[in-house]
Amino acid sequence: MRLKFTKMHGLGNDFVMVDGITQRVKLSPEKVRQIADRHIGIGCDQLLLVEAPRDPEADFRYRIYNADGSEVENCGNGARCFARFVRDRRLTSKEHILVETAAGTLKLNIQGADQVSVDMGEPVLEPAKIPFEADIQAETYPLEVDGETYNIGAVSMGNPHAVLLVEDVLKAPVETLGAIIERHPRFPAKVNVGFLQIEARDRARLRVFERGVGETRACGTGACAAMVSARLRGLVDEELHITLPGGTLTIHWPGPGEPVTMTGPATAVYHGQIAL
Structure with a gap:
């Protein structure tokens, strides 16, 4: 063929x-x-x-x-x-x-x-629909990994994402920690893992370990999930410019009940x- x-x-x-x-x-x-x-x-x-x-x-x-x-x-x-x-x-x-x-x-x-x-549609936050194992829906969840506890956001943008806040995205252990969280048993369908650094209420940096791929230069659903998680935590405004290794995406999300829009x-x- x-x-x-x-x-x-x-x-x-x-x-x-x-x-x-x-x-x-x-x-x-x-x-x-x-x-x-x-x-x-x-x-x-x-x-x-x-x-x-x-x-x-x-x-x-x-x-x-x-x-x-x-x-x-x-x-x-x-x-x-x-x-x-x-x-x-x-x-x-x-x-x-x-x-x-x-x-x-x-x-x-x-x-x-x-x-x-x-128009990426409304984010899914109900744990069972992400899917993610949790008793109740929350803005963040504790996740134990090799004896350490990480505070993550869990969001589905049609595919599952875990979002971790970091102080310096360049120093984040994307390949090692990302690979472990991708296969964490609380994510039964595996998960994409985003490492997010907030720079201002309208600006952030992101690296993503993609499920089944590894780290990529950009991840559109990962940027949308990062925006949703950051906004639920009250850290950003409704329009966020997210810089990934490959360039910048503009993500707009008014809040729960509204669709996420990605432009790039x-x-x-x-x-x-x-x-x-």
Whole structure:
């Protein structure tokens, strides 16, 4: 099978975009791992597949595969790239696009040359729905890891996130602590782990250890979860500029009961074909 693809990135969080509408696509976890391998494949954090929707009100179906071959529910940076991809490949001429995902419908809005705004929906805070094991819903939870107790926020943005506050994000133990928390038994579906440094009420820095991937240069859902957790703690205002290793995202959230909006760039790198 020869597969046409486009390599894209959102703030350095990189994706292989595959059009499953105009070409026949059959993916297995093994093939996803081959494509994602940076030595023998194309190389990416996630593979994103465009399909025809099942929901008649949606424009497309959006499927997301991590580099380890697992399929996951949501990816914010990928959603922005998805919007640019379907426009650039002339699969749609719309500027406002409804996309079906495993976590629900996303609303994508193309703004200008490379900016895309995504309505990420309301954050999920009820522990059982994140999923996270806790007796009651709270702004923060104590989490024991190797004899140490960390105070975390737990949020789902269609995928689960743990958010830790740190004094200096550059010194945070992202690879070691992130890998342990990702598989913590209180997160039965594993979890993405964000390390958040608040700089001002409208500005913060973030690094994210992504479930099934490791640390990435940017994580859109992670930035949204970090905003929600910080705002619930009363630390930030309703618009927050979050700087990740790959660049800055603008996150807007008025508060509980309201959707989170994420705005940032999406960039095409090159087009190609791969034999599988």
